[in-house]
Amino acid sequence: MDPMEAIRVTFFQECEELLAQLEEGLLAMEQGEHDAETINSVFRAVHSIKGGGGAFGLDPLVRFAHVFENLLDQIRGGVTEAGHEVIAALLRASDMLADHVSAARDGGTADEARSDAIAAALVALTEGEAHGGDEAAPAEFEGLSFTPMTVALDDEPAGAAQAAWIIRFKPHASLYNKANDAVLVLRELGSLGRIEVEVDAEAVPLLDAMDPEGAYLDWTVRLTGEADEAAVREVFSFVDEDCDLDIAAADAAPDAAIDLLSSLLAIGTAGAEAPPLLAPAIEDIIAAAPAGAPGKAETAPAKAAESAALPAPQTIRVDLERVDRLINLVGELVINQAMLAQRVMESSGAGQASDVNLALADLEHLTRGIQDSVMAIRAQPVKSVFQRMPRLVREVGEAVGKRVRLVTEGENTEVDKTVVERLSEPITHMIRNAIDHGLESPADREAAGKPAEGSVRLTAGHRSGRIVIEVSDDGKGVDRARVKAKAIEKGLIAADAVLTDEEIDNLIFLPGFSTAAAISDISGRGVGMDVVKKSVQALGGRISISSQPGQGSRFTMSLPLTLAVLDGMVVSVGDQTLVAPLTAIVESLKPRPEEVRPLGPDNFVLQIRDVYVPLIDIGQAMGFSRTRVDPTEGVALLVESEGAGRVALMVDNIQGQRQVVIKSLEANYRPTEGVAAATILGDGRVALILDIDGVVTANRRVANRRDPPAREPLARTGT
Amino acid sequence: MNDHPADALRLPANLGLDQAAPLRESLLQRRGRPLEIDAGEVERLSGPCFQVLVSARKTWTADGQPLHIAVSSPAFENALALLGAPGLEPTHEKDVVA
Numbered sequence: 001m002d003p004m005e006a007i008r009v010t011f012f013q014e015c016e017e018l019l020a021q022l023e024e025g026l027l028a029m030e031q032g033e034h035d036a037e038t039i040n041s042v043f044r045a046v047h048s049i050k051g052g053g054g055a056f057g058l059d060p061l062v063r064f065a066h067v068f069e070n071l072l073d074q075i076r077g078g079v080t081e082a083g084h085e086v087i088a089a090l091l092r093a094s095d096m097l098a099d100h101v102s103a104a105r106d107g108g109t110a111d112e113a114r115s116d117a118i119a120a121a122l123v124a125l126t127e128g129e130a131h132g133g134d135e136a137a138p139a140e141f142e143g144l145s146f147t148p149m150t151v152a153l154d155d156e157p158a159g160a161a162q163a164a165w166i167i168r169f170k171p172h173a174s175l176y177n178k179a180n181d182a183v184l185v186l187r188e189l190g191s192l193g194r195i196e197v198e199v200d201a202e203a204v205p206l207l208d209a210m211d212p213e214g215a216y217l218d219w220t221v222r223l224t225g226e227a228d229e230a231a232v233r234e235v236f237s238f239v240d241e242d243c244d245l246d247i248a249a250a251d252a253a254p255d256a257a258i259d260l261l262s263s264l265l266a267i268g269t270a271g272a273e274a275p276p277l278l279a280p281a282i283e284d285i286i287a288a289a290p291a292g293a294p295g296k297a298e299t300a301p302a303k304a305a306e307s308a309a310l311p312a313p314q315t316i317r318v319d320l321e322r323v324d325r326l327i328n329l330v331g332e333l334v335i336n337q338a339m340l341a342q343r344v345m346e347s348s349g350a351g352q353a354s355d356v357n358l359a360l361a362d363l364e365h366l367t368r369g370i371q372d373s374v375m376a377i378r379a380q381p382v383k384s385v386f387q388r389m390p391r392l393v394r395e396v397g398e399a400v401g402k403r404v405r406l407v408t409e410g411e412n413t414e415v416d417k418t419v420v421e422r423l424s425e426p427i428t429h430m431i432r433n434a435i436d437h438g439l440e441s442p443a444d445r446e447a448a449g450k451p452a453e454g455s456v457r458l459t460a461g462h463r464s465g466r467i468v469i470e471v472s473d474d475g476k477g478v479d480r481a482r483v484k485a486k487a488i489e490k491g492l493i494a495a496d497a498v499l500t501d502e503e504i505d506n507l508i509f510l511p512g513f514s515t516a517a518a519i520s521d522i523s524g525r526g527v528g529m530d531v532v533k534k535s536v537q538a539l540g541g542r543i544s545i546s547s548q549p550g551q552g553s554r555f556t557m558s559l560p561l562t563l564a565v566l567d568g569m570v571v572s573v574g575d576q577t578l579v580a581p582l583t584a585i586v587e588s589l590k591p592r593p594e595e596v597r598p599l600g601p602d603n604f605v606l607q608i609r610d611v612y613v614p615l616i617d618i619g620q621a622m623g624f625s626r627t628r629v630d631p632t633e634g635v636a637l638l639v640e641s642e643g644a645g646r647v648a649l650m651v652d653n654i655q656g657q658r659q660v661v662i663k664s665l666e667a668n669y670r671p672t673e674g675v676a677a678a679t680i681l682g683d684g685r686v687a688l689i690l691d692i693d694g695v696v697t698a699n700r701r702v703a704n705r706r707d708p709p710a711r712e713p714l715a716r717t718g719t
Numbered sequence: 720m721n722d723h724p725a726d727a728l729r730l731p732a733n734l735g736l737d738q739a740a741p742l743r744e745s746l747l748q749r750r751g752r753p754l755e756i757d758a759g760e761v762e763r764l765s766g767p768c769f770q771v772l773v774s775a776r777k778t779w780t781a782d783g784q785p786l787h788i789a790v791s792s793p794a795f796e797n798a799l800a801l802l803g804a805p806g807l808e809p810t811h812e813k814d815v816v817a
Contacts, residue, residue, distance in 0.1 A: 176736055182766035183798060186801050197800075197802065217766070217773070221803075
């Protein structure tokens with residue numbers, strides 16, 4: 001990749017983040033947060049996109065961003081009030097800006113008519129207010145001219161829409177050690193506008209006591225110009241870790257620091273008449289410093305604390321391939337460590353070499369720590385996916401004429417990157433479905449005594465080692481009569497089938513099922529909830545629905561946090577070693593003879609305390625052995641399965657609990673029913689990882705074919 | 720001040736980051752006597768070197784000895800102005816760059 005292209009890629013990556021930041025800020029403003037920081041962050045985002053866009057000559061984007069920025073600037077300056085209508089326009093503009101960014105990235109053009117219409121609306125909002133002000137600012141939207149449109153300082157005429165910043169900058173020694181120089185920083189500040197620099201030399205010791213590599217000076221810079229705070233911060237982007245930095249908007253009234261500054265400047269001007277002399281100059285600094293110092297000495301720690309309270313997360317961009325290589329290597333390390341442990345155990349025998357065993361335990365601990373850390377590198381908050389949803393909700397709501405409010409929760413829940421990437425599709429579809437099918441029209445809602453605005457909730461959270469994502473609405477719930485009629489009509493179920501409410505609800509996951517009377521743009525086109533279910537299952541997840549008539553529906557997805565490692569119970573079945581995911585296992589037990597009851601010719605149920613659960617012989621179900629294990633000689637794993645509740649799985653015995661590295665069977669062999677993936681054990685053998693739901697479902701199917709009536713009682717026992 | 724017989728120090732052209740220690744050394748060697756600094760060749764003045772000069776100024780003042788800059792290059796003056804040391808025209812006239 002040539003360097004320019006690489007910069008371009010980075011720019012678009014940053015755009016993604018900035019757009020997310022923009023939308024987040026606007027949504028916060030919509031919720032009534034009008035503090036300067038929120039508005040500034042929104043402004044900065046648009047400004048940075050515009051700046052980058054300008055560098056790449058993305059004219060349509062820059063033109064649009066410029067108009068956008070003008071309105072934001074007015075809001076920031078308090079000229080325009082960010083009312084409902086304005087925020088709605090800003091949200092539309094942020095969507096449009098996102099379109100411009102993607103168009104620029106993919107080499108296409110954005111919808112110009114829409115862009116112009118939105119830009120015109122922004123201009124109207126901007127001008128409407130500007131005309132109302134003291135002086136109408138000229139509307140210059142052509143080209144890249146950054147004409148200030150706003151009166152930022154109330155008591156100044158429109159021409160002076162210049163921001164003033166007071167920047168306090170105190171380098172640490174580390175700044176110089178990293179080959180940065182305060183001179184360069186100050187020079188760069190100077191390129192942003194007019195600067196007036198004051199230096200506090202109070203802390204400089206005498207020569208003999210001085211560390212030439214130390215840092216003793218403290219600068220206060222007053223910057224006047226059009227630079228916004230982001231631009232000012234940008235100057236410090238390479239040094240902000242290595243200095244105390246405080247950037248504040250200058251008040252209209254000059255404070256003591258500026259008084260001091262101007263007196264210093266006066267001295268400076270006087271000195272310039274004579275041949276330039278450092279001596280009197282520095283004397284003056286030294287003399288003047290104590291006068292300015294006490295106040296500053298008091299505020300300095302406070303300011304430092306303030307800037308520490310708003311830490312910009314330090315990040316680096318790393319090629320994903322490198323991370324994956326690392327993860328793979330750590331996976332191999334885990335396997336190797338397991339092999340080593342096994343060898344040691346085999347060769348040393350019980351009670352011997354306890355030092356070695358202790359060291360091995362430490363190694364295992366470390367290995368696990370490394371693995372967790374490496375996985376954490378890949379972990380990402382689901383925020384990136386959640387952030388795309390407000391726009392979807394706005395657009396879908398508009399398309400179907402429903403008013404929708406999206407509430408999101410837990411967007412900082414972290415999950416592996418591969419999972420995050422593949423979450424977008426099912427969530428998008430579920431939200432579309434919720435708006436299109438779940439929510440009623442505003443009129444129907446009001447008739448039902450609900451607020452006209454429907455609400456869709458999107459939440460994420462960690463639950464027992466999995467991530468659970470829920471999409472719920474406060475709509476009408478599943479119309480069970482219609483769903484059932486439709487299923488019968490489509491031949492998905494028998495006309496006389498007796499189904500529980502839950503089973504009817506779950507019919508919507510059947511392939512080819514769609515209740516929308518008219519196929520809409522939104523959720524029609526033959527893509528149904530079955531696709532969602534498939535994509536969730538492909539991630540090793542489960543999806544279920546619960547619905548209350550008149551109150552809404554809730555879709556719950558439960559997904560593994562990572563697709564790379566798994567905590568498993570290693571069990572023997574016949575001559576095979578299998579791994580059962582630990583998350584599915586509720587308990588394990590040795591059945592007593594009186595607890596095992598036959599049910600029909602081939603089925604057994606196991607009594608666990610006061611409930612009966614189906615007993616599935618894994619060896620038979622997977623085809624490893626033809627003969628059934630005597631339940632009283634094996635071990636039963638009580639597992640929680642999706643759809644069938646609790647089920648007991650019979651295995652010969654349990655070898656132990658272990659973290660295993662998942663090796664895809666699909667990628668390396670082919671998909672196999674009942675098997676989720678494979679792993680390599682400590683002794684180098686391949687073991688299959690059980691797909692509990694797959695096994696249970698397959699078993700239910702077989703049981704149903706053999707003996708349909710047996711199904712109902714079996715299923716119910718699980719509750 | 721100029722009446723004292725002064726020791727002279729000619730500053731090198733590059734007062735970069737790594738020059739602070741040598742600069743301090745050469746200044747320390749001249750401590751206790753009046754000093755005249757020739758900054759006529761300075762093309763670059765780094766923050767650390769500026770600190771050393773500030774410290775030298777304090778030191779000479781503490782010793783009751785005069786120290787002054789006899790000659791200074793435009794680059795040196797510019798840097799001093801940028802660093803907030805008055806005695807030179809500050810960089811007021813810089814154009815605003817958007």
